[in-house]
Structures are given as structure tokens and as C-alpha cells.
Amino acid sequence: MMHPGRRRPTSDREVRAMSIGADDGRGGAGVVDTRRGAFFALQSVPVGSVALWDGFWGPRLKTNVEASIPALLAEIEEHGGVDNFRRLTGSKQCERRGPLYTDSDLYKWIEAVGIAMQSAPLPEMKQALADVTGEIAAAQGEDGYLSTYYVEDRADLRFTQLEHSHEMYCAGHLMQAAVAIHRATGAKELLNVARGFADYLDEVFGPGKNETTDGHPEIELALIELYRATGKKQYLALAGFFLSRPQSLGNLPPIAHRPELIGHCVRSGYICAAGADYYAETGDDGMLSNLSLLWDDLVNRKMYITGGVGAHHLGEEFGEAYELPASRAYAETCAQIAHAMWAWRMLLISGDAKFGDVLERILYNGFLSGVSLEGTEYFYSNPLAANPGGATHRSSQGKWLRQSWWSTTCCPPNVQRTLASIPGMIMTTSPEGIQIHIYDACWARMALQDGTAVDVRVETRYPWDGEITITLEPERESEFALMMRIPAWAKGATAEINGEPEQQEIEPGSYLYLDRVWREGDTVKLHLPMAVRFTRPHPYVADGRGCVAIERGPIVYCIESTDNISAPIADLHIPAEKLTPDAWVVEHRPELLGGVCVVRGPALKPVPSFAGFRLYEDVTDSEFEKWTETEITAIPYYAWANRGEGQMRVWIPVTEC
The missing domain is CATH 2.60.40.1180 (Golgi alpha-mannosidase II)
Structure with a gap:
């Protein structure tokens, strides 16, 4: 990464240092290593070959490196994530802490560091990284198995509870971390650990062996990327085997035969991304054909306007077609990331701009809302409406404020590795250019x-x-x-x-x-014209019926109570005759929320406030819906809840007067 304000490289030596890797074959790999895949239309470029300046993403990557990554390591240390390995190596006497899948959070943090190091050397992180990877390597069993949970008195349970054990899910994140570190530094310690675990899995799983899959897909993605890094075809074959099997949790059909997007959203996004990777390496047309059908289901029936995914808190699942509740949206940050990963891979194998459009929608909206402007607090869920203290649904955590740590803390390191990857998604090459x-x-x-x-x-x-x-x-x-x-x-x-x-x-x-x-x-x-746009949802999206969302460029806007004190957010309506760009004003406010463009325009509020209405009103009541003029100010959705808790909504009712 070129930190904001850093000069452009001028010497050939500087350029080579940024864009050319070592002689061991690791140089030249992008976020997805496209060099082996015969069915990629586009070639990804190394993360370090694109240097971001003082634009939109450059300062955020700087925050990621300087604030987010160090702060999360401190949190992981505080909550036992590294001690869980130290206790196995004997370097510390302590009890294991955290959920059974907490190893993956440390692995994702390592991956974030590895990707960030592909842009800048980060000398301040090298010792911490060496200490952590050393403990992980020392904790690995002689057969290659590695887990801080299924050991000692739980060792006999190894691979017996795969619907929920996350053993291969954790293994997958280990492999992705190892590949990222190897690409950045050439270090092979963690890569050898990953290969040892992958070789062990290849001995245990496959046709005629253990044919169960992990309840949480991830190993499929990781095995394919490990194949790309090592050239060992058995890793690709094992990934193909797992993809060909029903998903153990819920007994869902293999992804190449799944009729629609159902079940846990993050798991679905990861398995679809893995399916795209598998097609890129093998040319499996059946896989690509069904992925295209599932993509249509996603973007036409099951994705929020913010790029968020997931209607149900229970099971963290997709809803039915058009079931996209606003205040009760789950839209897990990890789900947005998983579907951005899928979108990126579909773009690479097709070159079709529609995948880039969805990638952009996710990154600038539903993904970015998952992290605070300071870079140290995170949302797990990303609703499209919030009314603390009111009648609408509050977060399952009790309040709509980002937090620095969650008992399940999958989202923070996922955000960090995604932010670090963004330079590698700016551009690609192809035989044409x-x-x-x-x-x-x-x-x-x-x-x-x-x-x-x-x-x-x-x-x-x-x-x-x-x-x-x-x-x-x-x-x-x-x-x-x-x-x-x-x-x-x-x-x-x-x-x-x-x-x-x-x-x-x-x-x-x-x-x-x-x-x-x-x-x-x-x-x-x-x-690119940047007129204010008013977007209405499909009529079957109940929470958006009779409403519009404000958009400008790639940004989805919301109204937040901090900026709109004339009435409760739930009272504010837009007059139908004012749904024209020339009725609205765009203002750039460099001092607000890190520097944003706000959108101001005409609105109506009821007199008296709806808050004073009875639960049910006779429509002939003369006091029903009298309006007075006011104004609303909309901010980018990604920036909401950065000034304390308050009311917010994306879908704004439209009223004919």
C-alpha cells in the first residue's frame, strides 16, 4: 500500500520492489492467483502493484494497518486466542478459552497481516507475527492435525461432529493465512504447517474414505488456493470432492445442483466462491451454469440494496424470495465479504461488468458499514433501519453500536483481510489489455x-x-x-x-x-454522472413498499436522527413530486464523518407526530395525516452509528400530497 501522501515511486528499483515477487514463483499472484487457471478471462495483479493515494480507500487501508490490525491482535491476546496454542506447546500454563472455532480468528488476522505486507513491509508487525506463527507451528500434531479444541480429553471426537465442529473451517483459514504470508515474505514455516494439515486431510477424506463435509464451508476455497501456491494437484482434487458432496449441516445439495440460495449466508457465499474457483481451474461447465442461476437468485431476489445478505437472525440465513426486512435484517458483515469474494471470482472468470457492479455495491455500502471510521469497532449485523428505544427490532446484542470484540469475532479479521485486499481488486489484465x-x-x-x-x-x-x-x-x-x-x-x-x-x-x-x-x-x-437517484424496491419487499432509497454514484444513503432533529425518523416522508434530482442539494463536508457528501432535500412530517397516534385509526378521522414541510439530510449508509446510538432508516416513505 502506498500510504496517503507518499510520493509516487520513481526508480526502477522501487517499481520492481512493489510489483515483482521473489524467484520462487510466489511473485505475481493476486488476491486470487489466476496464473494456473485456464478458464479465467482476467488475470488478477499483485496487491502490491497498485498503490493507493489520498483517495477513498487509501486512508482506510492506512487505518487498517496502523489501528485495526494491532488493536485486534491485542483483543485476541486478551481473550486467549494465542494462549490456546501456547498451552499446547507448553510455553504457558492456562485453560483454553473461547468457542471451538476461535483458532480461525487468529488465522484470519494472520492472513490480514500477510495481505497487508504485500503492499508495505510492516516491520512493526514482524516480531508479533513470528511469535504467533511459531506457536502455531509448534502446536501441530505429528500427523499434521491442528486444533486447540479437539485435543487432550476431546481428541477422540476428532472429525466426529463435522456438522458443527468447524475443524476443516479452521484448517481452511490456516491455509489461506499461510499462502498470504508466503506471498508477502517467502516464509515457509506456516506454509509447511498448512501443507501438513492438507496432506493429513487428503489421507482421511475422499471417495471410499470419510466422505463427510465440514458444516461450515471454507476448506474448499483454501485447498484450491493452496494448490495454486504449491502445484499439488491432490489439493484441487480434494476440494472437488468436497464440492461434490452434500453440505453436512442441513444436508444441502452440492453447490452445482443447489436450486436456490438457502441456509447460512456466509457458508453459502464461501461455497459459491469455491465453486467459481473450481470452475476456473477445471472448466466444469455444470458448476458454472448453476452458479449463474444462483447469482440470479441472489441479485434479483435475496440481496439488500446495500449489498447485504441475510434476512434471518435465527440460523443467519437467507429468507424467501423478496423477504428482506429492514430493521430485522441480519446482513452479517461476513456474509457481505463472502459474497464479495464470490463476485470477484465471477468477474475474473467472465469479465462481465455486472459482477463488478455488485462488488462495488457491497464494498462501498454493506461491507464498509461493518467497521467504524476509527477502524477498531465492528458490526456483526447491518440492518437498514434502527430505532433504539422504539418499536422496531434492536440488535441481538441489545444496541446498535459497533463493538471492538464479539464472543464470535469472525467479522473483525474478515474486514481486515478484505480491506488489505482492495488494491488487488482495482485493476486486472487480459490478453487484450x-x-x-x-x-x-x-x-x-x-x-x-x-x-x-x-x-x-x-x-x-x-x-x-x-x-x-x-x-x-x-x-x-x-x-x-x-x-x-x-x-x-x-x-x-x-x-x-x-x-x-x-x-x-x-x-x-x-x-x-x-x-x-x-x-x-x-x-x-x-x-460518470453523479445525479441523486431515487430507487424503489420490488413491490414484494414489504419493508420497502411505498418507499424509496436515496443513492448517488455507488453510495447508498440513509437518514439518521443526528442530522434530522425536526421529527422522529419514522415520521419523515418525501413528497412524490420532489423525487427529481434538481430538487436536492449535494454538499461535500470534509469535516463530517471523515469527509462525505451529504444529500439534502424536501420532506414532510405529520402534525401531530405519529408517535401520538392510537394503535388503529379511523381513516375518516380529520386529524389523520396532516403534513407540514421540513427538510432531510442523508448521509452515506456506511457511516451511520459513528456518532452514538440513534434512529436510522434507508427506505424512506413517499407521500402524495
């Missing part, structure tokens, strides 16, 4: 198919402004295509090349394809 998927102020070095290096500089205030300037600096004149994602909402987008208007029609929901000979200093200016 370079694709830009996420717009942020950055500098990158890309390599064309023939090996030509191309420096790419992006200057923008996106998502607050739709003006994007891209400067290309190929090391020599080169013909290739520059492909820029045009979001589906960007109707009327325009572009200029070296000051000359681009004549081709620019279609929203696609890539602007510019194929030409590029020379050093060539500039593309892209303009």
Missing part, C-alpha cells in the same frame, strides 16, 4: 501479455465526484485495450482521449473499450 474495475486515486504498474510494462495513474475524488483522469505511461508505444467499467447507474457517461471526445456510445453496465496505440502521457478523462 488492462481493465479498471474500481475507481480510486492510485498508481499502478501493469504488465501486458507481451511483457511490456505500463504505468497507470488514476486521479479522482470518486465516489464523491464522477470525474476520473487516467494517464498511461507504457515503456514503449504499444497497442492494447484499456477497458473501464461503466456502472449500470452511470447513464450519460462521456469520455475524452487526449482532449478529444470519444465518439462511441458508452453503455452503462459494461466496459468502455478503448483499443489503440498508446504512448507515454496519453490521458483518458471519464465522466
